[in-house]
Amino acid sequence: MPVDGRIARGNATRSLVLRRAVDDASVHGLAGLSIGGLAAELELxxxxxxxxxxxxxxxxxxxxxxAQGIFRAHVGTPAQAVAAGLPRLRALCENWLTYSEKRIFPGGCFFFNVSAEFDARPGRVRDAIAAVGRAFLAELRESAAEAVAAGHLDADPELLAFELHALGRAANADAVLHGGAEPYRLARRAFAARLDQGQSTCGDR
Incomplete structure (x- = not known):
């Protein structure tokens, strides 16, 4: 059944506007978004x-x-193609750093920025941002738990996921504020050291 032309045009316009919106919000915040402003930018x-x-x-x-769809396309979805356990956990960490380092969003990690903007503002927007953050942390925790269950690591999955999450957020924050690739280099070393430590402990048992 052919798609109504008006619906197709509306969907195309919506995609165009939202792609600009995520880029703008990554730099200027969600509070600065406006329908009028986007209409003027895009001449719509x-x-x-x-x-x-x-x-x-x-x-x-x-x-x-x-933004969540873009994030998943660059971080979570590619990691699902990697073997479960430690290989997938390493892939999630690397994909996350690469996503931030390559500036998929011009302001760095979209969710780091808007989380800081809305963390003290109750409402639907804050709830939606928090849900995305919880989902990614849960993905890290699940991969860590799979690595422990497979005998790849000896670690507390909840604590390990928290530590990895903190390292990634710190790398993004420092790189956006100070520029350069050094925060990502240090984060990669820290990720590797923490995961290698878990492997060594597992091997000593």
Whole structure:
């Protein structure tokens, strides 16, 4: 059944707007997003964008969802093609650093930036951001647990996931603030040292 031309054009416009929105929000924050501002940037009808998004909050929530899809495409999905356990955990860590280092979003990690912006602001936007953060931390924890179950590591999966998550966030923050690749180099060394330590402990048992 052929797709209605208006629906196809609306979907294309929505994708265009959200791609610009995630880039803008990674630098200037979600609070700075506006339907009027995006319409002006992209030379689109303001009324047409209101019809697509309805409100600023709806635009912010759609932007978070789009950013999550981009994040998963660069970090989580490729890691699922790697063997479960320690290899997948290493892949998640490396993919995460690469995603930040390559500036998939111009402001660095989208979710690091908007988390700092909304962490003390209750509401649907904060809840959506927090849900993404919890999901990725759970993915790290699950991979760590699989590595322990397979005998690859001797570690507390919850603590290990927390440590790896903290290292990745620190690398992104330092690189965005100070520039250069040194934070990523140090984070890669720290990831490797922490995971190698878990392997050594496992081997000593």
């Amino acid at each position: 009808s303001k009324s047409g964008l209101f019809a697509l998004f309805g409100s600023k909050e709806d635009l912010q929530l759609a932007t978070i969802e789009t």
